[in-house]
Structure formats: structure tokens, C-alpha cells
Amino acid sequence: MARKALIAGVTGQDGAYLAKYLLEKGYTLIGSSRDAQTCDTSRLERLGIQSDLELVSIAPNDFRSVLKALSTLEPDEIYNLAGQTSVGLSFEQPVECMESIAGGTLNFLEVMRYLGLPSKLFSAGSSECFGDIDVESATESTAFKPRSPYAVAKSTSFWQVANYRQAYGMYCCTGILANHESPLRPSRFVTQKIIQSVRLIKQGVLQELRLGNLDVWRDWGWAPEYVIAAYQMLQQSEPKDYLIASGRTTSLREFVRLAFAAANLESEPYLKTDSDLVRPSDIRYSSMDPTLIRDELGWSAETSMEEIVQRMYEGKLI
Amino acid sequence: METSTKIALITGITGQDGSYLAELLLDKGYVVHGIKRRSSSFNTNRIDHLYQDPHVSESRLILHYGDLTDSTNLIRIIQQVRPDEIYNLGAQSHVAVSFESPEYTANSDALGTLRILEAVRILGLIETTRIYQASTSELYGLVQETPQKETTPFYPRSPYGVAKLYAYWITVNYRESYGMYACNGILFNHESPRRGETFVTRKITRGLARIAAGLDQCLFMGNLDSLRDWGHARDYVEMQWMMLQQDKPEDFVIATGRQESVRRFIELTAKALGWGGIVWNGEGVEETGTRADTGSIVVRIDPRYFRPSEVETLLGDPTQAREKLGWTPTITLEELITEMVNTDQEEASKEAILRREGFIVVGSMENPPSCINAEIKGPCT
Numbered sequence: 001m002a003r004k005a006l007i008a009g010v011t012g013q014d015g016a017y018l019a020k021y022l023l024e025k026g027y028t029l030i031g032s033s034r035d036a037q038t039c040d041t042s043r044l045e046r047l048g049i050q051s052d053l054e055l056v057s058i059a060p061n062d063f064r065s066v067l068k069a070l071s072t073l074e075p076d077e078i079y080n081l082a083g084q085t086s087v088g089l090s091f092e093q094p095v096e097c098m099e100s101i102a103g104g105t106l107n108f109l110e111v112m113r114y115l116g117l118p119s120k121l122f123s124a125g126s127s128e129c130f131g132d133i134d135v136e137s138a139t140e141s142t143a144f145k146p147r148s149p150y151a152v153a154k155s156t157s158f159w160q161v162a163n164y165r166q167a168y169g170m171y172c173c174t175g176i177l178a179n180h181e182s183p184l185r186p187s188r189f190v191t192q193k194i195i196q197s198v199r200l201i202k203q204g205v206l207q208e209l210r211l212g213n214l215d216v217w218r219d220w221g222w223a224p225e226y227v228i229a230a231y232q233m234l235q236q237s238e239p240k241d242y243l244i245a246s247g248r249t250t251s252l253r254e255f256v257r258l259a260f261a262a263a264n265l266e267s268e269p270y271l272k273t274d275s276d277l278v279r280p281s282d283i284r285y286s287s288m289d290p291t292l293i294r295d296e297l298g299w300s301a302e303t304s305m306e307e308i309v310q311r312m313y314e315g316k317l318i
Numbered sequence: 319m320e321t322s323t324k325i326a327l328i329t330g331i332t333g334q335d336g337s338y339l340a341e342l343l344l345d346k347g348y349v350v351h352g353i354k355r356r357s358s359s360f361n362t363n364r365i366d367h368l369y370q371d372p373h374v375s376e377s378r379l380i381l382h383y384g385d386l387t388d389s390t391n392l393i394r395i396i397q398q399v400r401p402d403e404i405y406n407l408g409a410q411s412h413v414a415v416s417f418e419s420p421e422y423t424a425n426s427d428a429l430g431t432l433r434i435l436e437a438v439r440i441l442g443l444i445e446t447t448r449i450y451q452a453s454t455s456e457l458y459g460l461v462q463e464t465p466q467k468e469t470t471p472f473y474p475r476s477p478y479g480v481a482k483l484y485a486y487w488i489t490v491n492y493r494e495s496y497g498m499y500a501c502n503g504i505l506f507n508h509e510s511p512r513r514g515e516t517f518v519t520r521k522i523t524r525g526l527a528r529i530a531a532g533l534d535q536c537l538f539m540g541n542l543d544s545l546r547d548w549g550h551a552r553d554y555v556e557m558q559w560m561m562l563q564q565d566k567p568e569d570f571v572i573a574t575g576r577q578e579s580v581r582r583f584i585e586l587t588a589k590a591l592g593w594g595g596i597v598w599n600g601e602g603v604e605e606t607g608t609r610a611d612t613g614s615i616v617v618r619i620d621p622r623y624f625r626p627s628e629v630e631t632l633l634g635d636p637t638q639a640r641e642k643l644g645w646t647p648t649i650t651l652e653e654l655i656t657e658m659v660n661t662d663q664e665e666a667s668k669e670a671i672l673r674r675e676g677f678i679v680v681g682s683m684e685n686p687p688s689c690i691n692a693e694i695k696g697p698c699t
Contacts, residue, residue, distance in 0.1 A: 063421070091495065094432055094436065095389070095433075095436070098428065098429055098484065099429070102424065102428070103421070103424065106421055106424060106477075107421075110420060110421070143462075143471030144471075144472075144487075146487050146491065147494065148491060148495075149432075149488065149491060151487075151491075152488045152491055153484070155483065155484070155487060156424075156428065156480055156481075156483060156484040159472075159473075159474050159479075159480045160420075160480050163474065163475060163476065163477065163480055166475070167475075167476075167625075167626035168626060280494075280495035280496060281494045281495040
């Protein structure tokens with residue numbers, strides 16, 4: 001019988017790519033959004049899979065909603081990708097951030113515990129939890145030093161999952177995901193904002209690209225590869241947390257240069273810094289070490305920075 | 319030149335720390351505002367002795383009904399009070415309970431802290447209001463180094479620990495993002511005669527004192543080998559106040575630097591009661607503790623008190639508090655236990671007298687079962 005998976009947050013970038021991957025593996029797939037009737041299914045449509053999965057409404061911050069869904073569906077695997085996703089937005093909506101991320105995770109854990117479900121849970125963690133990595137690269141045992149309400153909520157979620165795994169022997173784990181991009185990234189994310197602006201500049205519609213702080217460094221990867229790591233984490237005999245990253249750090253300035261290069265343009269003439277776009281606090285440098293997931297699960301990020309930017313510029317989905 | 323009176327706001331003022339802190343601040347001439355939750359029964363017994371009749375004199379202790387789960391309530395109170403200092407001590411603070419009420423714990427302990435920080439930010443009080451956040455050694459949980467200090471990584475082991483983790487980091491985040499004077503006191507366990515009866519130290523001193531008075535027969539315990547760093551709450555609230563008097567905000571560990579087991583705490587309590595000590599027999603769930611003087615069994619194990627995931631050991635390093643703020647604890651563990659035992663013996667004596675005189679005394683349902691009437695051969699049901 002086909003394995004059944006539930007993806008909470010299926011309408012987002014990762015949800016859509018993971019849905020496509022699991023469907024290709026022959027899963028019976030259910031995806032959820034807070035409101036299945038009004039949600040934005042465009043990413044599922046762009047991948048051509050909108051008719052291949054069942055779409056349901058689940059509000060992760062509402063215990064009853066999660067209880068009803070899990071007791072009815074009884075999925076073998078649960079991928080909780082739901083919750084607020086924007087570091088910048090979290091400074092303005094810190095309560096919604098905490099409730100949707102940590103409250104949501106807690107509800108999934110509590111429902112699984114309450115029902116005694118043998119399901120496996122993947123929780124989406126974030127490398128934002130590490131904060132500034134000063135000396136060496138971050139690994140799974142690097143202490144968290146979160147620098148935004150988003151990162152604080154994700155840190156909380158990580159420890160909730162760890163606590164339930166240890167206290168109750170549940171199969172639940174966190175993939176600590178470094179930044180991962182694709183053409184399905186929403187435009188509030190700086191990478192997509194840059195790509196879209198470059199396209200408009202090339203067309204002569206836009207004259208400038210306004211950014212906040214260009215001197216930030218991140219580990220950027222290709223989202224379709226990263227969802228495979230999430231899947232692999234749920235196929236093991238024992239649950240374990242893994243850092244999912246490329247191990248390669250690039251500056252935002254360099255990303256901008258590559259984006260303009262994809263359009264055969266120089267970045268200098270169009271680049272403007274705007275202090276209003278600078279965050280109240282931000283991570284300057286973020287370096288990751290994905291050795292563990294490579295050694296134990298055989299997963300590694302293969303797509304180069306140049307290819308990522310090129311594919312985003314061309315709108316190449318896979 | 320007259321120094322204007324400082325105004326403090328304490329959440330959790332009806333708790334152990336809240337009551338000692340209120341006393342300290344009133345002694346220092348503060349006007350003290352406290353937030354307490356509405357209850358259909360009186361719940362101010364720890365601060366009743368501080369009550370000043372407003373008809374007689376101007377009261378410097380003012381209470382407000384409020385709740386850390388209610389954003390607008392907090393904003394309104396802080397707007398009215400305009401405190402110079404906020405001490406966020408209010409929380410669901412019982413580790414074992416948090417396993418059964420993880421969501422409520424997160425709401426009051428994690429989001430509650432965020433609501434306080436956001437209230438100060440929203441009301442434009444960042445320049446004038448300092449915030450103390452009650453953080454906890456439970457953050458260290460499965461300790462990553464011993465002793466634990468300010469730089470030790472966290473590893474929480476309960477929903478309480480996780481909620482407090484959120485509160486700690488959101489406090490740091492608001493300090494860094496907005497320049498708020500907000501800081502964490504990472505307090506290791508701190509006790510007193512005012513400790514809640516379901517916290518293990520008070521459970522022990524009260525339980526054994528009641529056995530001494532003939533009111534109970536046996537104390538049921540969980541993990542006897544847990545190690546903790548225990549201080550006196552009165553010492554610790556002094557440090558909380560000091561942390562808000564500095565030029566810039568900083569997080570501090572508050573601890574004694576001395577570690578003992580729960581088993582040892584029981585033995586010291588028995589000594590303070592004049593029993594000589596406790597003799598231990600058997601092991602695991604079958605283990606019993608008998609009075610060294612009479613040989614009667616007074617301690618048994620009940621597995622219901624084992625936690626789903628345990629914090630085996632905590633030991634704090636308060637070097638930074640000593641070197642930067644000149645703070646050291648003054649009350650030893652033995653003195654703490656003696657003080658707690660004296661108070662609990664007095665309470666037990668009162669009850670014994672009432673019972674002897676024929677009054678009906680009903681205990682609390684939260685009082686652990688102790689087989690007051692049964693002949694004990696095995697664990698009570």
C-alpha cells in the first residue's frame with residue numbers, strides 16, 4: 001500500500017517541491033494550508049501537480065484543527081513546513097511568528113503524543129538560529145544565538161522537537177535548513193527581489209535596485225535539492241537532527257553581481273542602498289558545515305551559486 | 319535636590335520571588351505595582367503582610383488585575399504605571415506540570431515575556447523603562463559543561479525549559495534590536511519558607527515536618543539522585559535588583575556554586591528535625607528511607623514523580639556576578655533548610671492543635687497522598 005504523507009504549508013516553495021518529489025515516489029499526498037479554499041496554489045500549478053494531491057485546511061495554531069486532521073488522515077509521514085517564513089516580517093509580527101512557528105510545532109507534537117500516532121515528523125528548522133558564526137562553520141552541535149523573533153521562534157521549535165523525541169521516544173526531527181532558493185521563492189525574499197528587479201531593469205521598466213545591507217554573507221542552496229534531504233531524514237531507523245546546507249558561503253553583493261551578469265549587465269549603475277531597509281538586527285556572516293548529512297545520509301548540495309542564479313533568472317523550475 | 323521616587327512593576331508579585339522582591343523594593347523607598355491574576359479565592363497570602371490600608375496612609379504597594387496571556391491588559395497597565403523598572407517574574411513555573419500543559423506554559427512564559435517587551439516598545443518607553451527577565455538554570459537542562467555559566471549552551475529538557483528559552487532569547491533580541499535595557503537573570507533553584515508546596519524542597523520540609531507532628535506518615539518521592547544548586551530566594555532577589563542598576567544591561571548567572579542531591583536535602587531536613595538523619599534501604603522503586611532515630615519508614619518512591627525527561631544535574635558558576643556586581647549569596651543550604659523546617663513545623667503544629675481540639679481540618683487536594691490512616695506495608699494507592 002502506498003505510503004501517505006501530509007505536508008503542512010504545501011503552497012510554499014518547499015511544500016510544492018517536496019510534494020512533487022513525494023508524488024514521483026508514489027506517495028499518497030495530502031497538502032494543507034490554513035484555508036484550502038482561498039490559498040495561493042500557483043506554485044503547485046507551476047509544477048503541474050495541483051490535481052495530484054488532496055488539499056485540506058489545517059490551522060497549525062489551532063489544536064483542534066490539527067487533532068481533527070491527524071486523527072482522520074493518520075499519515076505515515078508529516079512534514080511541518082508551515083508558519084511565518086520571513087525574518088524581516090517577524091520584527092513587525094513577533095507574536096504571530098511565535099504562534100505559527102512554535103505554537104504550530106507544539107500542536108503537531110501534542111496531537112501525535114495524544115493519539116499515539118506512529119507517524120514520523122519532519123520539522124523545518126533554520127540556520128538563522130545560529131546567529132553570527134564567528135570562527136568556524138556551524139554544525140549540528142553549534143549553540144544557537146538567534147538574532148530575530150523568527151530565529152527565536154525556530155530555536156524554540158527545534159528544542160520542542162528534541163524534547164518530545166527524548167521524553168516520549170517519538171520519531172521527530174528537525175532539518176536545520178540554510179537558505180535555499182528557486183524561481184518559486186516569494187518576492188519578499190531578497191534573492192527573488194533582486195532577480196525580479198534585474199529583469200525589470202533589463203526591460204527598462206525599473207531604473208534601480210534598492211537594498212539595505214549588502215555586506216551580509218549566507219549559505220545559499222537550490223530548494224529542489226533540499227526537500228530531498230527532508231525526505232531522507234524520515235527514512236532512517238532512528239530520528240536525528242541534521243544541518244542541510246551547501247557548505248559554501250557567498251556575499252549578497254556577489255549574488256547581486258551574478259544576477260546582473262545573468263542579464264549581461266553591470267550592477268554598479270543600478271544599485272542603491274536604502275537605510276530604511278536595514279533590519280533592526282541581522283546576521284552578518286553565516287557559514288555552515290554539512291559534513292554529517294553527507295556522511296550519514298549521502299546527501300549533498302550539487303548546484304553551484306552561478307547555476308542557482310541563472311535558473312532563477314530564467315525561471316527554470318527544476 | 320530631591321530624587322524622585324522610583325516606580326517598579328512586578329509580574330508574579332504573589333509568588334515567592336515576587337513577595338521577597340516587593341519587600342526589598344518597598345524597603346528601598348520604591349512605589350511597587352504588582353500584577354496579579356484574578357482568582358475567585360484570595361491568593362495574596364505571600365504579600366498580605368505588606369498590605370497598607372489606603373484609608374490610613376498612602377500606600378506604596380498597588381496591585382492590578384492582569385495576566386501575561388493578555389496583551390492589551392499589559393499595555394494598559396504599563397501605560398498607566400509608567401514604571402522605571404519591570405521585573406517579569408510571572409510564569410507557569412513548575413517543570414513537571416509543563417509536560418501536561420505545554421501550550422499554556424508557552425503562552426504565559428514565552429509569549430508573556432514578548433508581550434512585556436512589546437508593550438514597552440509600543441508605548442515608547444524604551445529610554446525610561448528597564449526590564450528584568452526571570453530566566454532559569456533549567457535552560458541548561460542536559461548540561462553541556464559543568465559548572466554552568468553565562469556562556470554555556472542551552473539544552474532544555476521540558477516544555478518549561480523550552481518556553482523559558484524563547485523568553486531568554488527574545489529578551490536578548492529586543493536588547494540588541496532596539497537598544498532596550500533588558501536583561502536575563504539565569505537563576506538556579508532558590509527556595510524559602512514561601513516556596514510553593516509542590517516544589518520538591520518545600521514538599522520535603524513540609525512533608526517531614528508534618529510526619530514529625532503526626533499529621534502524615536510517609537513522603538513519596540521521585541528521582542532522589544537529581545543534583546541541584548540551591549540558594550535562598552531572599553539573596554537572589556537582591557541580585558535581580560542590582561542587575562537593573564548598572565550602566566548597561568547584561569545577563570548574569572545567579573547561583574551558590576554548591577551542589578547537593580535531593581537525597582542529601584532529605585537527610586539535612588531530617589537532621590534539622592532532630593531525627594539524626596535518614597537510613598536508606600533497597601533500590602529503585604523499592605527504595606525506602608527510615609528515620610535514623612526511630613527506624614520508621616518516612617520516604618518511599620512513587621514513579622508518578624519521575625519526569626518524562628530529566629535534568630540530572632545543575633551547578634552554577636556565579637563568578638561574573640561576584641566580580642562585576644560584588645554579589646555573593648549569604649545564606650547557606652543548612653541555614654535555608656533550618657528556616658524552612660522551622661516555618662513548616664510551626665504550620666504543622668497549628669494544624670495538630672486544631673485537630674486535637676476537634677476541629678475538622680481539610681488539606682489541599684494537591685497535597686501528595688500520605689496514608690494518614692492506613693497501616694503501611696507497601697506503597698499507598
